[in-house]
Amino acid sequence: MARKSIGESNGAGTGSGSAAVLDMEARLTEDHHQSLVLWLRMLSCTVRVENEIRSRLRTHFGITLPRFDLMAQLERHPEGLRMGELSQRMMVTGGNVTGITDQLEEEGLVVREPSPEDRRAFVVKLTPAGRKAFGKMAAVHEQWIIELFSALPASSKDMLIDLLSQLKQGLNDRLPNERK
């Protein structure tokens, strides 16, 4: 509610810009806005890391983040994933799952196979070559993540993992229809 009143008071004039921003920040650090502060902090850390990884994947391997993400999902599911499942599991938005799959298939890195559960459907799998190519990138990717998170000591990382696990469980309980 405070954000609304801040917005409205600022709307009346443009002279008090930076004072209004300081005022908003002061209010945002009050307990009342704790969840919003937490969300914005989490979002900004995630965006920073994601953008850095996106840029390094392009520079070092000439690939996009959605392509890396798609291969990572397939590596986690050696039994193969249907296109719908694959779309749902993607961690980054903006990737064209069908387009990426077509491209990877042309390069011999994935195959489409009939689904063992439903012969009319098909699943996508990494080929041995795809698995090998992904493995090489994943090892470098993990080193980047270790580097980017190196400001935190191991005990802080454990604490963060634990707190985020509680949050994830809470989200699973609250949003039961979404993928876990």
Add this chain to the structure above:
Amino acid sequence: MARKSIGESNGAGTGSGSAAVLDMEARLTEDHHQSLVLWLRMLSCTVRVENEIRSRLRTHFGITLPRFDLMAQLERHPEGLRMGELSQRMMVTGGNVTGITDQLEEEGLVVREPSPEDRRAFVVKLTPAGRKAFGKMAAVHEQWIIELFSALPASSKDMLIDLLSQLKQGLNDRLPNERK
């Protein structure tokens, strides 16, 4: 390095799918992969919250997340932002900043004004009507965030904010050329 060897061993056969996944998860929870576990946990929590907010904004207000994000950036900068600054500050990818700005301008929610620092450039600002419209949505948005984070007690939220602030500082130190 372990992810690479997992990938390569899986590539040899397809019969041990779920065992291979369990094996990977077991390895991923070893200390060695602590940073990667942390990153994947953080990314998945962020994606869950972001997707839920995206869907609610569409249902309740008929707007996209990039449009909400763009208005939020302008609300935080009553002095106005240049188009380049605005693009850089956007927290979500996939939004067409020029297209959204054009649309908001047509609806009378933002204005383009000559920049006070450089008369050849212009800045984008919320109009009083834009500020009011955003304020109403922001109040509801904050209630959603409070609800989605309600699994965590206040003390855990404080701890998370503190740990994420350390991470953010570490990222700022490591990636000095990016926006803070």
